[in-house]
Amino acid sequence: MPSPVRIVLVETSHPGNIGASARAMKTMGLNNLVLVAPKEFPCAEATARASGADDVLAGARVVASLGEAIEDCGFVVGASARLRSLPWPTVDPRVCARTICEQAADSRVAIVLGPEHSGLTNEDLGLCHQLVHIPTNPEYSSLNLAMAVQVLCYELRMARDDAPGVVAAAEREAREAPLATADELDGFHQQMETLLADAGFLKPDHPKQLKLRLRRIFHRSRLDQIEINILRGMLTALDPRAQRQHGKHE
Template sequence: MLSNIRIVLVQTFHPGNIGQAARAMKTMGLTDLVLVTPRRFPDHEADRLAAGAEDVVADARVVDTLSEAVSDCVQVVGASARLRSQPLPHYDEPDVMAQTLVELAAEDPVALVFGRERFGLTNDEIQCCSHQVSIPANPDYGILNLSQAVQVLAYEVFRAWRQRPDSGYQTPRPSTGPLPTRQQLDYFHAHLSRVMHASGFLTQPHARTEQQLQALFNRAQPNRKELSLLRGLLNSLEESL
């Protein structure tokens, strides 16, 4: 599905922006990059700034016209910072656009089109698109560079994809290790209580200090290794008393 989502860059001036856009794509699982008459490509600067996404740069296709780049796409969304006179459907929110693109990409190619660094897409190029999308930003300073715009919209597409039940995506989570048993926790709290009494930390017999600390460790949910570390600390304190 993600392989059917194409990023098209039109007349990119600085080759480094191609590399940075490729990097933004790869972090979001996108690999289909098409370049419309870039000023310089291939170029070492594109590879250098790809920073691990050199494969996306190497596989990029170069074409002469935007029409050629999107001829097989069922939906073409032009990224534009301003509204145009053409009566094209406009996505006010990128996440809504992304949901539609992902649904269509399940069967057919779709494209996100980005214009030149300085002035974006021309009106003629917007006419090659079926829709427009803008990225909401600070009205007093809503300027994003090319790779930032690619990153934002690529992220929205990736988020829409991974929320689909058929994506199979699982958020990577760090391994916490096995949790301690109730008995191990009881031994720890008894050890903690013994050290607190021996050190003179508990001076008010009716205070709820022990219950509060027990609640704290219950919220923290230390694993067995962490609990062993705490027991080692208590042993060290106990020996010094």
């Protein structure tokens, strides 16, 4: 099924950019590609650059005009690399992606990108509801066409995935065990402090600052229960007394 958001490439010169755009779209979950009067398509170079996204290329619709490409769309966004003499409502890709996610719920949406060297004409612009501008280095704004497609599709995916929730989930996944309790943490620190006092590293005359610094290091790291067990095992392995008693008390 075609995704509700389509990418429209107008008069693309380099077939490699068409292939790379197809790949960029598919990595972000989009498959709806429309080509307006491409210079060369289909083309071996496009297929090569598409890598495993040749299904997106195979499904691409080729049309003669931008009007035809977007005729069923309720919301059309034009990508613009430069400021326009005629000011047009322009947003960055993040705001654009949010708007598109809202619009795509009940209408078809197109993102339109012009030819590599010249960009969209004023006539094309007249068919767009909004412009999206990808912020670039003012001294070198030569963003490749397929790179622009990648950034725009990436923002669509981020908007769809609701980034904060995703990150929270990723951070949760990164934990294999519950966080250590304050009590478990204190037990570890006491074991370490005893060992370090025996080794002469923590001196009875000014131990406070050093103890606190060590505790702060491990507190910042937010240890889980597996990690506390590893660290306690490590301390036992380094404790000459525990080693002498090994076998008697274990």
